[in-house]
Each structure stands twice: as structure tokens, then as C-alpha cells.
Amino acid sequence: MEIATVAHIGGRNEQQDSVATFSNGKTHLLVVADGMGGHKGGSLASKIVIISAQNAWKKYQQGKDVTAPHKFLQYICELAHYNINQLGKKRQLSPRSTCVLLYIDGKQAWWIHLGDSRLYHFSAKKLLYRTRDHSVVQLLVDLGRITEEEMAAHPDQGRLLKGLGGDEPIKPEFGKASLHAGDSLVLCSDGFWEHVLPQQMLERLLQTDFPLKKRVKRLVKDALDAGGAQGDNLSAVVAQLQGKKSLNLLTYVILGIIIIALLGAGVWYYFL
Numbered sequence: 001m002e003i004a005t006v007a008h009i010g011g012r013n014e015q016q017d018s019v020a021t022f023s024n025g026k027t028h029l030l031v032v033a034d035g036m037g038g039h040k041g042g043s044l045a046s047k048i049v050i051i052s053a054q055n056a057w058k059k060y061q062q063g064k065d066v067t068a069p070h071k072f073l074q075y076i077c078e079l080a081h082y083n084i085n086q087l088g089k090k091r092q093l094s095p096r097s098t099c100v101l102l103y104i105d106g107k108q109a110w111w112i113h114l115g116d117s118r119l120y121h122f123s124a125k126k127l128l129y130r131t132r133d134h135s136v137v138q139l140l141v142d143l144g145r146i147t148e149e150e151m152a153a154h155p156d157q158g159r160l161l162k163g164l165g166g167d168e169p170i171k172p173e174f175g176k177a178s179l180h181a182g183d184s185l186v187l188c189s190d191g192f193w194e195h196v197l198p199q200q201m202l203e204r205l206l207q208t209d210f211p212l213k214k215r216v217k218r219l220v221k222d223a224l225d226a227g228g229a230q231g232d233n234l235s236a237v238v239a240q241l242q243g244k245k246s247l248n249l250l251t252y253v254i255l256g257i258i259i260i261a262l263l264g265a266g267v268w269y270y271f272l
Helices: 042-059 069-091 136-142 198-205 212-227 249-271
Strands: 002-008 017-023 027-034 099-105 108-114 118-123 126-130 173-178 184-188 234-240
Touching: 002 017, 002 212, 017 042, 017 234, 027 042, 027 184, 027 234, 042 069, 069 099, 069 108, 069 173, 099 118, 099 184, 099 234, 108 118, 118 198, 126 173, 126 198, 184 198, 198 212, 212 234
Parallel strands: none
Antiparallel strands: 002 234, 017 027, 027 099, 099 108, 108 173, 118 126, 118 184, 184 234
16 A cells, blocks of 8 residues: 655645544555634644544554444544534634545545545546535535536535534544555545546546655645645645556567567577
8 A cells, every 4th residue: 555645735824734644554544634714723623633533543553453444433533523622612712624534454445524625536547436525515516506517616615514623413424445456545625626626636646657645746736736826725645555567668668679589589590
């Protein structure tokens, strides 16, 4: 499993995205949290999500004893929700955060999310799945009022229906999948997905001649260029299950020359 993380402040004065990865070699926990800009303390809220995930990871012996991944992810969300509210009471704030968490054990993956931070699952050169946002614009898409492509620029983008923090009990959504060689899982904040289409993500991720970190950096630059000087914070964490290395063009040429040389030598020997 290859994992890469990239975050950028964009055109904002404060970074409210927080990202982290935890790994013990076999199992991995990936986290993206985006402090909700309409609430004071958004950056603090997203950091609390990361701290809560780290504490949960340590409690479960660095992920080795996670026998029920969805309960583990639920526990992280509940812990973060509680800690965010405690901070809010202490500082007289109303901090909130989105979150998307991914737990990988071998070739099995489980995730949980709240808000409009997303997870994308790419496999066999196509998008298999993306999480459904807990937002007003997602409802408009579901009702057929706007298209998927119109979500990013809609004036109600950012009006969220779920998140961590607040008086309401949290109701996250879960997902799971089996992974295959070459599969990619992308976790990202809305500042990223608003400016990078799934096809662009896939094209970059398939450029396996480059290290994954470099490909993710290029995707973030794509989003930065599209977002402009006033663009939102953006972050992406990508996990890619390594598969068989594909042969590049130069390798094919060299193999072709060797085969032709061997065939030529065989013909010459025959006539001798």
C-alpha cells in the first residue's frame, strides 16, 4: 500500500483543513477533517478530529486489535464530537468540522463520513464510488434540480446538514469495499473536489511512472490553479494498492531489439 498526503492553505488566511495517516505496516488509518468556516473555531475543530483519531489508534494498539472497523471509526467520530463540544463550552465557541475516515486492513477497506469531505474509490480505470455529501446542494442533485458538475459553483455549496460538534447526535454514513491491485482511494476536502473532476483525478493517478506523492501534488496544483487567488483550503490523502508494474515504452523497445537479435542469430545459425 502506497499512501500520500498533501494539504495547502489556498487563498485563505487560515488553514482549517487537517489531515493525518497512521500505519503499522498492515493496517492504515487515513483522516481528512475540514473546519466548517461558518463557525468560529473551525481550525481547532478539525485538529481535534486528528487528535481523537490518534488517541483511538493508540488505544487500539496501533490498529492491531481492530476487529470491528466500523465500530472503531464510529468511536473516533463520537470521541471527536465530544471533544469538540467540550472545547466549545470552554472557549464559548461553536466549533464544527466535517470528517472522512478510512481504515484499511490488507485488501479490505472501511470508511465513515460526515459533511462534504469526500472519499472516491477508483478501480479498473473508472470511478466505482464516491461518498454522498451531507449538504443542501447534494439534495438538489438528488432531486434532479442541478447536475453533479454544478455543485461546486452553486451559491448554497457549503451549507451542510451534518458535521461533528453541536447539540444534535451524530449520524455518520458508513461504507466498505474490497480492494484490487491498482485501486486508489482518495479522501479530500471540498476545496479540492470543487476544482478537480473525478476524470482528472483518475488520469493523474494512472501516471504510475511517477511516485504517488508527486501525482497527488500535481492534483493539488490543478485545484489551486482552478480555484484562483481566493480559493479555499484544500487537502487530499490518497491510498493506492500497488499492483504489477506496467512496462513503459522504452522497456518494450529494448525487449523488441533483444528478440529481433535472437531471431536473427537463429536464422544465421540455420543457414550455416
